[in-house]
Amino acid sequence: MKSLKRLFDITVATTALVVLSPVYAITAYKVKKNLGSPVLFKQTRPGLHGEPFEMIKFRTMLDAYDKDGNPLPNEQRHTRFGNLLRSTSLDELPELWNVIKGGMSLVGPRPLLMDYLPLYNEEQACRHNVRPGVTGWAQVNGRNAISWEEKFELDTWYVDNQSLLLDLKIIFMTLKKVVVKEGVNANDNVTMTRFTGSTE
Template identity: 45%
Template sequence: MADFLFALLFVILLAPLFVIVALMLKIDSRGPVIFKQSRLGYKGDVFNVWKFRTMCDDAENQGTGLTTAENDPRITKIGSLLRKASLDELPQLFNILKGDMSFIGPRPAPAKHLKEYSHYEMQRLDILPGITGWSQVNGRNFLTWAERIPLDIWYMRNVSLKIDLLIILKTIKVLVLSEGVYSGRNDKEVQDANKKE
C-alpha cells in the first residue's frame, strides 16, 4: 500500500517532467517514447517493464542486443542524458501502481532468463522486483549476472525496514554520482556477456 501511495504521489509531482522528457525524445529521434520489455516478476509472472526509450528504435535486434556499453552507437543523445540521471526508469512508477513492481527489490530480469534459472536462482523471484535494490547499490551494472544473484537472494532473505532505508540512502548516492550506469566492460566483453544472457 505504501508503494502505491508513494508512486502515485511521485507521478503527480513529476507529471511536468514526464511531458518534458517525452517531447525531448520525440524531437531527438524516431520511435516510441516508451520502451517496454517482457520481464520476470513475482513467482516468475511475466509483465512489461516500462522505461523512457534511450536507444534507437528496434535496438534490441541490433548490435549487442540487450547488453549496452557506454559508447554504444544505438544510444541517442537524449537517451545518454536520461541514463546518466536514471530518468529513463521513471515510467516504472506506473509498474508499481499496477502492482508488478516495488520501489525496492531485485531488478526484473528479461523473461528469457526463466528457462535458465537454477533452483537457487529461482529464489530471487520470491519477492516483487524493484526499481532499486541491494545489488543495484552494491555494484549495479559493474556486476555480472552471476554476481547479482547472491545479493538479490540475500536481500530477499533479510528484508527489513533498516535495510530498505540503507538502500534508499545508497541509491541517492549512486544517482548523484551516476555510478554503475554502464558495466565498464569493453565491446568484446559486452558481446560475450550478451551471448551468455
C-alpha cells in the same frame, strides 16, 4: 510485512508521479524530439514468481536496422541523449506506474529477461520470490559493474533479509548513486552482457 511494503510502495510511487509530473512531461518531449516515437519502451519481464508483466520505461535507443531488417547492435543504436537518460536513471521513471499497478515494487531484484528464467540455478531463482524493483540491493552495490553471480547473490540476500528499514536505506543509497552516476556501465560496455547461465 508484505501489506506494509505494498502500502509504502503505492504511497511513495503515487506521490512521486504527482511531484515529478513536470519531469515526465519534459523527458517525454525530449525523447520524442531526439529518438522519435514511441516515447515509451515496453517489454515483457518476469515478475513475482516469474509471472510475466509489461514493464515500461522511456526509450533510450534509436530504431535502426541493417539491410536485412534486423535491429543493429545496442552499441550502434545508443545516442548521447539516450546515454544521458540512462546515467541519470530518468528512463526508469515510468516504472513507478508498474509499482502502482502491482507488477513491481520500489525495491527488489531488477526485472531481467524472460529468456533467463530457465538459466537460473535453484538459489538464483529465489530472486522471484518477491516483486521485482525499480531499484535493489544489487543496484546500490555495483549495478552493472559487478558480475552476474555477484548480482544474484545480492538479490537473494535481499530476499532473505528484506524489511521496510532496508528498503528505505536502499532508496536513499539509490538517490545518492544517481547523483554521482556510479556503476551505470560494465567497464566500457553500454549495457550488461547477456546472462548465459550459472557457471556453478
